Amino acid sequence: MMNLGELRLRSRIIGLAQEPAAKVALAGVATVVVAPIILPLLKPALKAGLKTGVVLFEKTKAAIAETGEMIADIAAEARAEALAEARVPLGLTASAPGSEVTPALNATSPEEEHRLV
Numbered sequence: 661m662m663n664l665g666e667l668r669l670r671s672r673i674i675g676l677a678q679e680p681a682a683k684v685a686l687a688g689v690a691t692v693v694v695a696p697i698i699l700p701l702l703k704p705a706l707k708a709g710l711k712t713g714v715v716l717f718e719k720t721k722a723a724i725a726e727t728g729e730m731i732a733d734i735a736a737e738a739r740a741e742a743l744a745e746a747r748v749p750l751g752l753t754a755s756a757p758g759s760e761v762t763p764a765l766n767a768t769s770p771e772e773e774h775r776l777v
Contacts, residue, residue: 676682 677686
């Protein structure tokens with residue numbers, strides 16, 4: 661048999677459970693109470709997850725740096741080829757990107773010009 665005090669308490673609890681602010685407060689209190697119990701149990705899993713994240717971050721950073729270097733190399737090669745192509749109409753060719761410019765096939769060398777004279 662319930663007395664009048666117990667009925668009032670029960671109706672108050674039911675009324676608080678229906679209010680959104682009370683639900684938030686209850687969740688906060690439950691978190692404060694449960695966190696010290698659960699965190700030590702979850703620490704190894706959290707540590708492993710963070711370790712994996714750090715490793716992935718470092719690998720991604722290295723891959724991005726390597727990609728940047730490759731793009732810089734490709735741009736340098738393209739620039740060298742463009743300069744070589746620009747010199748061809750002047751009678752000069754480049755045998756390879758970054759190499760010295762040599763006379764074109766139809767141009768004569770100074771030794772050949774000396775023999776012709």
